[in-house]
Amino acid sequence: MAVDVVETYPAPTWKSGRIASWFVTVDHKRIGILYILTALGFFVLGGILAMLMRAQLATPGESILTKNSYDEVMTMHGTTMIFLVIVPIMAGFGNYLVPLMIGARDMAFPRLNALSYWLYLVGGIVLWSSWFATGGTAKAGWWSYPTLSEVQFSPGHGQDYWILSLHILTLSSLAGAINFVVTIVNMRARGMTWMRMPLFVWALLTYGILLLLALPTLSAAVTMLLLDRRGYTHFFIPSQGGNVVLYQHMFWFFGHPEVYIMVLPAFGMISEILPVFSRKPIFGYKAVAFSTVGIAFFSMLVWAHHMFTVGLGTGLDSFFMISSMVIAVPTGIKIFNWLATTWRGNLILDTPMLFALGFLALFTMGGLSGIFLAAFPVDWQVNDSYYIVAHFHYVAFGGIAFALFGGLHYWWPKMFGRLLDERLGKLSFWTMFVGFNLTFLPQHMLGLLGMPRRIYTYHHGGLWEVYNLLSSVGSGILALGVLVFVVNVWRTHVLRMGVRASNDPWLADTLEWYTTSPPPPGNFDTVPYVTSARPLRDLRVRLAEET
Amino acid sequence: MRRKLAFIALAALTALATAGVAAAANGGFTPVSPNSPNASHTTTAYYVVLAFTAAIFVIVEGLLVVFVVKYRQRNRPRTAEGSQVHGHTRLELIWTVVPVIILCVIGIVVFVELPHIASAPAASNPLRITVEGHQFYWQFDYPNGARTIDELYVPAGRVVDLRVVSADVIHSWWIPALGGKIQALPGITNHTWFKARDEGTFTGQCAELCGLYHAAMAARVVVTDERGYEAAVAKAPANLGSTEFHGVCATCHGMTGAGGYGPNLSNNPLLTQTAGLLSIVQHGRGRMPAVGSTWTKAQLQALAAYVKSHVYKGAASGG
Numbered sequence A: 001m002a003v004d005v006v007e008t009y010p011a012p013t014w015k016s017g018r019i020a021s022w023f024v025t026v027d028h029k030r031i032g033i034l035y036i037l038t039a040l041g042f043f044v045l046g047g048i049l050a051m052l053m054r055a056q057l058a059t060p061g062e063s064i065l066t067k068n069s070y071d072e073v074m075t076m077h078g079t080t081m082i083f084l085v086i087v088p089i090m091a092g093f094g095n096y097l098v099p100l101m102i103g104a105r106d107m108a109f110p111r112l113n114a115l116s117y118w119l120y121l122v123g124g125i126v127l128w129s130s131w132f133a134t135g136g137t138a139k140a141g142w143w144s145y146p147t148l149s150e151v152q153f154s155p156g157h158g159q160d161y162w163i164l165s166l167h168i169l170t171l172s173s174l175a176g177a178i179n180f181v182v183t184i185v186n187m188r189a190r191g192m193t194w195m196r197m198p199l200f201v202w203a204l205l206t207y208g209i210l211l212l213l214a215l216p217t218l219s220a221a222v223t224m225l226l227l228d229r230r231g232y233t234h235f236f237i238p239s240q241g242g243n244v245v246l247y248q249h250m251f252w253f254f255g256h257p258e259v260y261i262m263v264l265p266a267f268g269m270i271s272e273i274l275p276v277f278s279r280k281p282i283f284g285y286k287a288v289a290f291s292t293v294g295i296a297f298f299s300m301l302v303w304a305h306h307m308f309t310v311g312l313g314t315g316l317d318s319f320f321m322i323s324s325m326v327i328a329v330p331t332g333i334k335i336f337n338w339l340a341t342t343w344r345g346n347l348i349l350d351t352p353m354l355f356a357l358g359f360l361a362l363f364t365m366g367g368l369s370g371i372f373l374a375a376f377p378v379d380w381q382v383n384d385s386y387y388i389v390a391h392f393h394y395v396a397f398g399g400i401a402f403a404l405f406g407g408l409h410y411w412w413p414k415m416f417g418r419l420l421d422e423r424l425g426k427l428s429f430w431t432m433f434v435g436f437n438l439t440f441l442p443q444h445m446l447g448l449l450g451m452p453r454r455i456y457t458y459h460h461g462g463l464w465e466v467y468n469l470l471s472s473v474g475s476g477i478l479a480l481g482v483l484v485f486v487v488n489v490w491r492t493h494v495l496r497m498g499v500r501a502s503n504d505p506w507l508a509d510t511l512e513w514y515t516t517s518p519p520p521p522g523n524f525d526t527v528p529y530v531t532s533a534r535p536l537r538d539l540r541v542r543l544a545e546e547t
Numbered sequence B: 001m002r003r004k005l006a007f008i009a010l011a012a013l014t015a016l017a018t019a020g021v022a023a024a025a026n027g028g029f030t031p032v033s034p035n036s037p038n039a040s041h042t043t044t045a046y047y048v049v050l051a052f053t054a055a056i057f058v059i060v061e062g063l064l065v066v067f068v069v070k071y072r073q074r075n076r077p078r079t080a081e082g083s084q085v086h087g088h089t090r091l092e093l094i095w096t097v098v099p100v101i102i103l104c105v106i107g108i109v110v111f112v113e114l115p116h117i118a119s120a121p122a123a124s125n126p127l128r129i130t131v132e133g134h135q136f137y138w139q140f141d142y143p144n145g146a147r148t149i150d151e152l153y154v155p156a157g158r159v160v161d162l163r164v165v166s167a168d169v170i171h172s173w174w175i176p177a178l179g180g181k182i183q184a185l186p187g188i189t190n191h192t193w194f195k196a197r198d199e200g201t202f203t204g205q206c207a208e209l210c211g212l213y214h215a216a217m218a219a220r221v222v223v224t225d226e227r228g229y230e231a232a233v234a235k236a237p238a239n240l241g242s243t244e245f246h247g248v249c250a251t252c253h254g255m256t257g258a259g260g261y262g263p264n265l266s267n268n269p270l271l272t273q274t275a276g277l278l279s280i281v282q283h284g285r286g287r288m289p290a291v292g293s294t295w296t297k298a299q300l301q302a303l304a305a306y307v308k309s310h311v312y313k314g315a316a317s318g319g
Helices: A001-010 A019-026 A028-057 A067-101 A110-132 A160-188 A200-228 A244-278 A285-299 A314-342 A352-375 A376-384 A386-416 A422-447 A462-494 A534-546 B002-024 B037-070 B089-118 B227-255 B275-285 B298-310
Strands: B126-134 B137-141 B147-149 B149-156 B159-165 B171-173 B182-184 B190-194 B200-205 B218-224
Touching: A019 A028, A028 A067, A028 A462, A067 A110, A067 A160, A067 A200, A067 A244, A067 A386, A067 B171, A110 A160, A110 B137, A160 A200, A200 A244, A200 A285, A244 A285, A244 A314, A244 A352, A244 A386, A244 B227, A285 A314, A285 A386, A314 A376, A314 B037, A314 B089, A352 A376, A352 A422, A352 B037, A376 B037, A376 B089, A386 A422, A386 A462, A422 A462, A462 B275, B037 B089, B037 B190, B126 B171, B126 B182, B137 B149, B137 B227, B147 B149, B147 B227, B149 B227, B159 B171, B182 B190, B200 B275, B218 B227, B218 B298, B227 B298, B275 B298
Parallel strands: B126 B159, B149 B218
Antiparallel strands: B126 B137, B137 B147, B159 B190, B171 B182, B200 B218
16 A cells, blocks of 8 residues: 555664754654753743843942843843743643643644744744844843834844744744644543543643634734834834834733743643642642633733733723733632642642642732732832732742743653652752742832832832842842752763652653653553543552452 | 751741831832822722732632641651542632622722822813923923923922823833823823822832833922922023933933943034034934934023033043
């Protein structure tokens, strides 16, 4: 048969080389690992930029960074962390875990999957090569509002690199999103109905759908900006009939779903880790799954809460206040269900669990400070101040990054075959937890005292100085915590001191733990018929009954 | 155990340090003490939201700590399962409905406070001032045609109606003690207001990234009695050249014109060539923005006169 003829072509030997095999791979696990390691690399780079900013702001009138490079560093930090770290690392975890969790041999479109990764890498390289562009990198912040980002006020090519990079990253994410949706809808194991699907897979399905809905608007907005800059249009140039608020609408129509694109997979990780380390099923599976879908739906309707100070008028402001408050309800449902999951459990406080509990503590704080922002007259006072910086870091670092570190420690043995050290893991958690709070808690106060975000220096003494110094010291401690994690990885793999992992070192619930650690190409010989949301526990129970 | 103790000690120290500095002022735990009705009502709304969120915070974090302590592993084996409950419909309903009620209460409070925050009380003669954001200064136009830079003079107890516009990029007007922000958008006119209760000077700075010197774009609102206000506005034209230089040029060229980000001016002969100087001020050149794009003739002349007599120190000797 024709199909067999294609399969008999032997792969050229160079393709199986130790390094070359990574370049030509279409295996979802390898692509997932490439995604995760690349994103961790960018995380370190973005973190260094953050440390530079905190060093500059540690004391009044500091001159470690000139104002020019502060704006570059601030813009690159935000763009890197959002587009090159959080979104792609979620795609990495999704790539690695979704086929394993649903009992599939690979993603639906393996080559498209490889394309997504390589586009991501190219997009990242384009963004970071803008340090060498004429006039340096983009300097107008991660949302790059015109007219500041127009060529009149941002000459040079940094902004153009930024636009090109976002175009490439958008294509990468769109291809990835289609792949996730198709894979999840079509390739689940026998017996895995929607209500037996792991909650992380629910999260990745919504992640994919949200990306498909939100990204085209971002592409359109930055294309229009590019045409303004290098073509002859004036979509956003008011002196020629353009409108600057149009860009804000387009950007945030993408930008708010983007927040949930980043946080929903993190929620999914928490929903996997908490039950396993509580030795319990997730409390309210349906509530957690449907609240994910609810959040995704409402996330499309709240974008202008980023624009309360634009002067949209009471009618629009009120609508977006109400929709923003509505989205707090499904988020609250999740938090209460997670809390109830730990109730009457056997809480095993290993590193993944510590990070998950830390997530719960910190994300709650970030969610609650968001209520102040939804109440738009209060937002008029705190918007664009350090209060906002504190709020979204409680969500993005305290929430998402803590979930990610929990996920890294949890799935590390599955991905790399060795367990990370528990002592170093716990040390890294506590250092990061203390450092994080010391960095970002005082920033709420700075914002209420009147410190705007994105300033490269200040001349106030007193409380401004105290809180800024505390925050900078905290950022150092936070970085130490990340360093401990790096040391842990080094110890586990380079010194080979990590314990070899069995198939299922945590006594987990989902199918990825049914195969070896790391899994072979093709993942499974056979997949058991799935009869509940916890197939692995079902197997354990059955085995215990038989013996 | 030792690690736990160290953590508790560190947390306690942090809390102490924070409480210590906080006791020194309002500590930044609430918005800056308000000096205008809109700011007061914003603070009231803030307290209402704070009350509810603080309660939820204590409940959630409290339960989390209690559960972790009470249900931790101790000497149970890893295989020991917790109670296999899958959910509880009534609980789900409770923690859906209670937050909805709380959010409704917050929403109602916001709508009750809103009219006092969004719109100025009806006044017989509000003081109408135009605030124009520029890279990197604020320009204020008074009803009698006077213009000031970075410093806004207003009388206490009178409603001040601000028309907020921008000449170049997006800026954001924010004096924390006198109410919330409003963006200064090129091509769009926004409005906000305040009514200063006490005399004094209230500071704030641009809250929307507007370029290189965003951090230097500060504004001061000087609140005096009616007589002081009249005097300040009457004196404004005579001081215009000086305030223009210090508010606009000095940001980049240094307070004495000795240079900084922009080149040294004090021995630049261009300062004596009025037409050339004013052309650069109006249209910008190279890295210099068109700072004076909306300036009046009198205003331009005032700057030319001031720099000629006060900043120019003669051509540099020996090239």
